[in-house]
Amino acid sequence: MPYRECSTSSTNGAISLRWNRAAQELVGTPDEQMPRTTVLNAICEEDRSLIASLIQEALAKGYAEAETRIARMENGNGQTQWRFLTARRVDIAGKSYLVGTGLDVTERRKLEHELEHQAQTDFLTGIANRRHFLDLADLELARARRYGRPFSMLMLDLDLFKNVNDRYGHRAGDLTLQKVVEVCGQILREVDVVGRLGGEEFGIILPETDADQALQVADRVRQAVAVASVALPKGGSVGITTSVGVATYSEADPDVDAVLGRADRALYRAKRSGRDRVSSEGESGVA
Numbered sequence: 001m002p003y004r005e006c007s008t009s010s011t012n013g014a015i016s017l018r019w020n021r022a023a024q025e026l027v028g029t030p031d032e033q034m035p036r037t038t039v040l041n042a043i044c045e046e047d048r049s050l051i052a053s054l055i056q057e058a059l060a061k062g063y064a065e066a067e068t069r070i071a072r073m074e075n076g077n078g079q080t081q082w083r084f085l086t087a088r089r090v091d092i093a094g095k096s097y098l099v100g101t102g103l104d105v106t107e108r109r110k111l112e113h114e115l116e117h118q119a120q121t122d123f124l125t126g127i128a129n130r131r132h133f134l135d136l137a138d139l140e141l142a143r144a145r146r147y148g149r150p151f152s153m154l155m156l157d158l159d160l161f162k163n164v165n166d167r168y169g170h171r172a173g174d175l176t177l178q179k180v181v182e183v184c185g186q187i188l189r190e191v192d193v194v195g196r197l198g199g200e201e202f203g204i205i206l207p208e209t210d211a212d213q214a215l216q217v218a219d220r221v222r223q224a225v226a227v228a229s230v231a232l233p234k235g236g237s238v239g240i241t242t243s244v245g246v247a248t249y250s251e252a253d254p255d256v257d258a259v260l261g262r263a264d265r266a267l268y269r270a271k272r273s274g275r276d277r278v279s280s281e282g283e284s285g286v287a
Helices: 021-027 031-036 045-061 106-120 130-147 161-168 170-187 211-227 256-272
Strands: 003-010 013-020 063-074 077-092 095-104 151-158 193-198 201-207 242-248 278-280
Touching: 045 063, 045 077, 045 095, 077 106, 106 130, 130 151, 130 193, 130 201, 130 256, 151 170, 151 211, 151 256, 161 170, 170 193, 170 201, 170 211, 201 211, 211 242, 211 278, 242 256, 256 278
Parallel strands: 242 278
Antiparallel strands: 003 013, 063 077, 077 095, 151 201, 151 242, 193 201
């Protein structure tokens, strides 16, 4: 059976549909249900308005194309796949018909997603890299500016981190960086963002967080890092501390660099005050 014919209705009346076997297998609908199946049944609900627009555009202009997600049932489980769909109008004997095709682009979409993830992620710790972190900070600053909401940033630098690498090796250093990220994940909210800015330096975005709240969060992170223990590859463990600088966005800040710069200066005040401290703009340090 190369084609299965069925019909449905639209605002213009009955539409005759013909599916080839490949299209029917894509939809995952058995023969007995095909007469009640329409093109949009195969599309993920979030994309149905897009494909409805594609159909109307093809009827009006003669051709349209789009990429969409297909909800396919297989072995009782729903699987989302991507298809590049085309719709071309064919006029025969005064009547208009649409001929549609679908090309599987699922693997290409997966590759694009993976490449995007790699471009945004620090390979060692799995958190945002510097570029992606700053992009997210730009978005948060724009939101804070638009709605008049508080927004703070933290800068963390691990104290005497070079000693860990020199004494225990770079693998121990890598494990230490990963442990700090793990600790931050336990302390912070889902909406907060941690990024690796370079070496042993990290940044944290705190949406909806004023200066006092940011200081409290910073000190909780500092304390949690100080009590964490990193298991060494050859046995034993090592501890680490961190110094933290805090800055809160103000209307005078022209961009994220201004906020981050103030957090960076506060960080180095904490370093000069003896390390394992939190410092904010205008303060000498908080133990």
